Amino acid sequence: MKITDIFKQKDKTFSFEIFPPKTPEGDIKLIHETLKELSLLKPDFVSCTYGAAGGNKDKTLALVEHIQKAYDIPSMAHLSCITHTKDEICEIVKKIKTKGIQNILALRGDPPRDNPDMIPGIDNYKHSSELISFLRKEYNDEFCLGVAGFPEKHPLSPTKEFDIKYLKHKVDCGADFIITQLFFDNELYYDYVKSVKAAGITKRVIPGILPITSYDGLIKFCSTCGASVPDKVHEIFAPIRDDNEKLIQTGIEFAVNQCKELLSNGAPGIHFYTLNKVYPIKNIVEKLRKFC
Numbered sequence: 001m002k003i004t005d006i007f008k009q010k011d012k013t014f015s016f017e018i019f020p021p022k023t024p025e026g027d028i029k030l031i032h033e034t035l036k037e038l039s040l041l042k043p044d045f046v047s048c049t050y051g052a053a054g055g056n057k058d059k060t061l062a063l064v065e066h067i068q069k070a071y072d073i074p075s076m077a078h079l080s081c082i083t084h085t086k087d088e089i090c091e092i093v094k095k096i097k098t099k100g101i102q103n104i105l106a107l108r109g110d111p112p113r114d115n116p117d118m119i120p121g122i123d124n125y126k127h128s129s130e131l132i133s134f135l136r137k138e139y140n141d142e143f144c145l146g147v148a149g150f151p152e153k154h155p156l157s158p159t160k161e162f163d164i165k166y167l168k169h170k171v172d173c174g175a176d177f178i179i180t181q182l183f184f185d186n187e188l189y190y191d192y193v194k195s196v197k198a199a200g201i202t203k204r205v206i207p208g209i210l211p212i213t214s215y216d217g218l219i220k221f222c223s224t225c226g227a228s229v230p231d232k233v234h235e236i237f238a239p240i241r242d243d244n245e246k247l248i249q250t251g252i253e254f255a256v257n258q259c260k261e262l263l264s265n266g267a268p269g270i271h272f273y274t275l276n277k278v279y280p281i282k283n284i285v286e287k288l289r290k291f292c
Helices: 003-009 024-039 057-071 086-098 128-139 160-173 186-198 215-225 231-240 244-264 281-291
Strands: 013-018 045-048 075-080 103-107 144-149 177-182 204-209 269-273
Touching (some): 003 177, 013 204, 045 103, 075 086, 086 128, 128 144, 128 160, 177 269, 204 244
Parallel strands (some): 013 045, 013 269
16 A cells, blocks of 8 residues: 555554664564564554665565565655666666555665765766656656655755755655654754745655664764754753663653654654664554554
8 A cells, every 4th residue: 555545544644664684683583573563553654764875775675575465564665866876776666666565765865884975976866856756757656755854954955945945846756745854852843844834845744753762872873864952852861871761761751742742733643763673662652542
């Protein structure tokens, strides 16, 4: 099922993001334990990330196919473009279609770690909008296409206004919905949605939420992805950084309150960045069940 078909049935959805593990042991745990437990929470859809420079693309497609076949849960494959040639993208998309995958999160992607200043050439799609245009031209409406949104703007965008204009361009090229970068201050989301609507974008903007399970890990993660950490998060979590159980319980409470407020104020669902963990996602979802 396409995710847009789910939207026709439900005003609010909740969904999970997973990633391909780097080790055989991680593969076994994800496939035989984590996914089984996450499926019991009955998410509306699951997305699977794309490895740096597309290194895990085969794992991504295999996981998405597995989730759909084993658990009958609509799933979405991330697809980034700048590290692949246009011909390679064609072959990857053919595989996606062959595996019965109907949902793609179209992304520009990051350059390889060993070549961070890489400049895409004439044989590459330089932006996600170009990837979206290709998919719509070649496959029309065979795929539901999601895109990323950035409440604090993409790190490469000069201003928030420019970022919104580019988001509008992605939608005009054929994007069906938007999932946001993680954030911890809901006002960032509300302001972003206002700007999105003011630009004439009517697609769903689903907030992306990362439950806090480690203070130091959170600081490091946010420094790499460009998300800010508000003072209230430092004030709450810094003093308990070494009390793991208390930190996780506080993180659950923080995420539940954040999601309740978002859903009560019109957010069309929640997309959880699970980091391939069942706990505390299960606890959070169970507390939110009546809201979504």
